[in-house]
Amino acid sequence: MTGSDVRIQMKDDYFTSVQNLHTVGDNICGQALFHISKASWKTFQGNAYWWFLNVCTTGRFQMMRYYVGNHVSAGANFLTWQIKWFVRDSGPSVYKHTSGGTTLNGHLNDVITDVRHGADVRGVLESLGYTAKMDNVQISDTGNLVVGQAVWHVSQSLAPPNIEFQGNDYWWFSNFASDGGHYMSRWRIGEHTSVGATNENRQITYTDTCWQLAYQHDSAGNELQGSLDILRSAAERGHRVKIMIGDTSVEPEQVSVRGGHVNAMIISKVLKANSNIKEFESTGVWDWSMVTTTGTQTTLKLRVGEATETADSRATTATAVKWFIDTRPWRKVLAHNKAGTVTSGSKVALTDAVKLGARVRYIMRFDGSDSITVQEADNIAINGADVSATHVRSVSLEATPDSTAEFRFQNNPYWWFSIAATTGSVDMSRWTVGEHTDRGHSSQTAAIEWFVNF
Secondary structure (H helix, E strand, O other): OOOOEEEEEEOOOEEEEOOEEEEEOOEEEEEEOOOEOEEEOOEEOOOOEEEEEEEEOOOEEEEEEEEOOOOOEEEEEEEEOOEEEEEEOOOOEEEEEOOOOOEEEEOHHHHHHHHHOOOOEEEEEOOOOEEEEOOEEEEOOOOOOEEEEEOOOEOEEEEOOEEEEOOOOEEEEEEEEOOOEEEEEEEEOOOOOEEEEEEEEOOEEEEEOOEEEEEEEOOOOOEEEEOHHHHHHHHOOOOOEEEEEOOEEEOOOEEEEEOOEEEEEEOOOEOEOOOOOOOEOOOOEEEEEEEEOOOEEEEEEEEOOOOOEOOOOOOEEEOOEEEEEEOOOOEEEEEEOOOOOEEEEOHHHHHHHHHOOOEEEEEEEEOOOOEEEEEEOOEEEEEOOEEEEEEOOOEOEEEOOOOOOOEEEOOOOEEEEEEEEOOOEEEEEEEEOOOOOEEEEEEEEEEEEEEEEO
């Protein structure tokens, strides 16, 4: 209820983050949504499905499965497991208001200042005992309204003393506004079918963590503040990156370094209405971007649950950007070559950190590539002395033909799911966005550096 990040350990060997939390009496239930079906600890199954988890402190553990790109269930079941819960404190509460937008504590201007300085924002709905991290945050043109968007939530219902997925599930997107508004847009998982849009008034508490400006450039990529070297160096040392474009702050799901420049992939964003930043665009559209320190931004807009691009889907614009890096310490605990031979640190140091609930980020270097890829582990498995990290929030990219530094989204894009292991293997499963169409399953090897943060 103070906005802390939460991670869980299931059994002895599986670790993952929790995207949202809900209290039920004296118990807590959390949704952990970033999983794709596996054949083993370091390989995907041939027929990919989303594997959604609802975990409660009662020991109740629910698994709901949907085939990627299809509203077809791959089964559901309930178990009771021993679970460890880890928390990492958020920053202080900076603003609290009623469901009507009346200030109770703090000042809205403090929220705006923090967002402009790259802060994380979490919403806590005290009346529901609900908390979630905002995937992106927007400040109004008039400077008197802040709207945080939480994308990763699946439909659920109360089943005291637990919370359960409903079945026939839908994505439940939310815009939380500092005037008390809570706008919701719901779309069936795996198909472009609306389950309704509503607005309620909620009391929300905003909380914050620390970031610092590393680099700012104009729309032509010219340096205004900070240093590209500082930004690139921080990314290559495992630090998280956040960007501010105009009035919107967002943390990218994947960072790449190519030709000395930093590329950021943004996919945790749903298109808003042009007339009101509190409302969603009514037809349900993903609003994805690739942003590069050259000043180039490219967009991709796809209807939720379909492989259909909107009429104005793809655009390339010159964009001024502020780039922030988190100030929490990220420590490199392991580096190995593509054969899994340790070149620095140790696998024991990595497994020990994972068992203590650490977040894990890693850098992959593939033979023949002119770039590196930086990702955060969405879930982690331990297998003896080895570790694998699964990342599910990536979409297919290609090098921009007329640039030595930039990436852009491919035509007919696919989800690029990957499992990187300390053996050097990287298993990859590809599925067309919006369709249950297999685009290839392959395995490569990469030299990998592993970073942890508590």
